[in-house]
Amino acid sequence: MSSSNTEPTQLGGLSTATQVQPLMPENTIVTVGNKTMEPIQSGMCLMDKLADSPDFMTKVQFTFSKPLQQLHIQPVNFAPEQAESEQEVLHRIALFSSGKTYEIALAHSDRCWSHVFGYKYGDKAKYEGGLIRLASCMVLQDEHDKVLLTKRSQNLRIFPGAWVLPGGHIDLGESLEECVIREILEETGVQIEMQKQEDDQGPSILTYKGREVEVSPYFAYESSIPQRVNNQYVLNVQPVGHLIINFRVKLHLPSEEIPV
Numbered sequence: 001m002s003s004s005n006t007e008p009t010q011l012g013g014l015s016t017a018t019q020v021q022p023l024m025p026e027n028t029i030v031t032v033g034n035k036t037m038e039p040i041q042s043g044m045c046l047m048d049k050l051a052d053s054p055d056f057m058t059k060v061q062f063t064f065s066k067p068l069q070q071l072h073i074q075p076v077n078f079a080p081e082q083a084e085s086e087q088e089v090l091h092r093i094a095l096f097s098s099g100k101t102y103e104i105a106l107a108h109s110d111r112c113w114s115h116v117f118g119y120k121y122g123d124k125a126k127y128e129g130g131l132i133r134l135a136s137c138m139v140l141q142d143e144h145d146k147v148l149l150t151k152r153s154q155n156l157r158i159f160p161g162a163w164v165l166p167g168g169h170i171d172l173g174e175s176l177e178e179c180v181i182r183e184i185l186e187e188t189g190v191q192i193e194m195q196k197q198e199d200d201q202g203p204s205i206l207t208y209k210g211r212e213v214e215v216s217p218y219f220a221y222e223s224s225i226p227q228r229v230n231n232q233y234v235l236n237v238q239p240v241g242h243l244i245i246n247f248r249v250k251l252h253l254p255s256e257e258i259p260v
């Protein structure tokens with residue numbers, strides 16, 4: 001993927017009001033298109049909600065609001081004037097603390113639960129409750145683009161002993177950047193320093209051993225796993241939905257100088 005896809009785009013001219021409350025204070029939520037007040041539920045297909053064509057992959061813009069704990073996704077050609085309430089869209093997007101929008105590729109798996117259900121029963125699943133959970137996944141590179149993988153414990157139920165990219169769930173109250181840094185520290189021991197702007201607005205300065213660290217999301221995919229009871233998939237049980245955001249994290253040092 002070319003690096004031009006990962007450059008953040010500044011949202012120009014939007015004020016940052018602070019009186020708007022999170023939609024659901026207990027959860028990180030995902031909203032799409034012009035539905036900034038409507039959390040998408042796990043089991044619904046993000047791609048269906050975003051695009052008319054059921055493509056496997058599409059390019060989207062996303063912005064994450066730390067105060068709102070809300071990730072908002074919209075098609076690249078999204079026009080706010082088409083939204084149901086332009087003011088509401090702009091107002092909420094303005095609250096996104098990083099103040100920047102990323103353009104990334106978004107894909108769903110061929111096991112997208114909504115589609116599996118649809119093919120089998122000729123209808124999309126109807127789900128109640130259950131929000132999509134956010135997780136991060138990091139391609140941690142040294143200055144020569146060597147990638148660090150971690151090995152999963154043999155005791156884990158899912159993929160024991162597998163070599164994987166470091167990553168994990170985004171905790172409540174975290175920004176995406178904070179999650180990336182915490183997970184890298186927890187899983188690799190690499191401690192990236194974060195220097196926030198004085199007003200906690202705008203991008204933070206990230207460094208490792210005094211060198212600048214580049215952190216940019218480039219790809220996200222929808223992972224929706226139907227739940228099983230007695231070893232059988234059960235259609236009327238809420239599937240567990242995740243949106244996994246992949247970040248490229250580049251350290252400007254050779255791997256020999258990055259103890260893990």
Ligand SMILES: [Zn+2]
Nearest residue numbers: 045046108112
């Ligand atoms: Zn899907």
